[in-house]
Amino acid sequence: MEALFNPYYVDIVVFLIIYILLGLGLNLITGYAGQVSLGHAAFFGIGAYSSAILSVKADLNPWLAITLAIVITFVISAILGLPSLRVREDFLAITTLGMGLIIQSFFKNSSITGGAYGIDSIPTPSLFGMKLENMSYLIFLLIVMLIGIYAVRRMTQSRIGRAWMVIREDDIVAQSMGINTTYYKVLVFAIGGAYAGAAGALFAHKVSFISSDSFGFAVSATLLSMVVIGGLGSIRGTLFGVSVLYLLPEFFRLFQFTFIDMNYLDMYKMMIYGLLMVLMMRYRPNGIFGKKGAKKVMTKRLHKKKAVKGGEHIA
Structure with missing residues (x-):
């Protein structure tokens, strides 16, 4: 039982939950709304630096x-x-990649973010006079994760979620059905970013030190791999993809395989992620839990909804 509450294992689960929150946000943007993002780590960093600056430099609770x-x-x-x-698909991916690199460069060179030195001494949150550390922080994050999953489920099953899924399948069809694509696209980026911001803030207060290296392109690519492999437009897929790909390197660290040089584990990790992405795109492009035929289902459902309401639009 003591081994179960070992700080090392607790930290693994804590960071896993943080990545699940990131994955949920990215799956809203890419999986449900079809807006390919290669800069999700930027939102992660914005949340982390915002909370760190406010609590350390502005001395806020x-x-x-x-x-x-x-x-x-x-x-x-x-x-x-x-x-x-204005841009879609490959062009949007390149645009978000560029934005992510610009924001990381800002983190690395701006004085307010501590430049290359980062920000340290980030305080730990307290509840009823007790600091949330180790197991207490884990329990808090579990509650946050469950709330986050519930919120995503409610959103994706609502009018908003149906609008996102039609936009994912075809912008023109969505507009012809009266969906305000401008509003819903901006909304999904805002909500997905808020999930990443929450994950970043919780990450910052857990590690007590952050630097720009924690929010680079490798994080965005890893998150996209997790979401795609698990299944686009699926909460189960996000939970599965993030859990498997995050815990895989920890599995190698835990058992210390002699045929693997642990100094190059990060390189092996990215190679495995890349190979899995290629295999998934070849044999199961929607991911393990991804849904098929969403375009026909959603179009039929929205036509039916409009007919019942006498032509009332979604937006």
């Missing part, structure tokens, strides 16, 4: 700092989502 960081990330993500109104 960590809970208030976390809340404001989520709001800040929501607003900035909505602004950064505006290019999705």
Whole structure:
């Protein structure tokens, strides 16, 4: 039982939950709304730096700092989502990649973010006078994750989620059905970014030190691999993909295989992720839990909904 509560294993689960929150946000953007993003780590970093700056430099209470960081990330993500109104598919992927690199460069060179030195001494949140550390922080994150999953489920099963899925299949069809594509595209970037912002803030207060290296392209690529392999447009897929790909390197660290040089584990990890992506694109492009035929199902459902409401539009 003591081994189960070993700080090392607890930390593994803590960071796994943080990645699940990131995956949920990215799956909203890419899986449900079809807006390919290669810069999701930027939203992650915005949340982390916002909370760190507010709690360390502005001396705000960590809970208030976390809340404001989520709001800040929501607003900035909505602004950064505006290019999705003009570009699509490959061009959108390249645009988001560029934005991610620009934001990481800002983190690395700006004085407010501590430049290359980052920000340290980030305080740990307290509840009823007790610092949330080790198991208490894990329990708190589990509650946050369950709330996040519930919120995604409710959104994707609502009018908003149906609009996102039609936009994913065909922008023109969505517009012809009266869906305000501008509003829904910006909204999905804002909400997906808010999830990443929450994950970033929780990450910052867990590790107590952040630098720009934690929010680079490798994180965005890893997250996209997790979401695609698990299944686009599927909560189960996100949970599965993130859990398997995040825990895989930990499995190698735990058992210390002699045929693997642990110094190159990160390189092996990216090679495995890349190979899995190629195999999934070849044999199961929708991912393990991804849904098929969404275009026909959603179009039929929306036509039926409009007929029942006498031609009332979604937006």
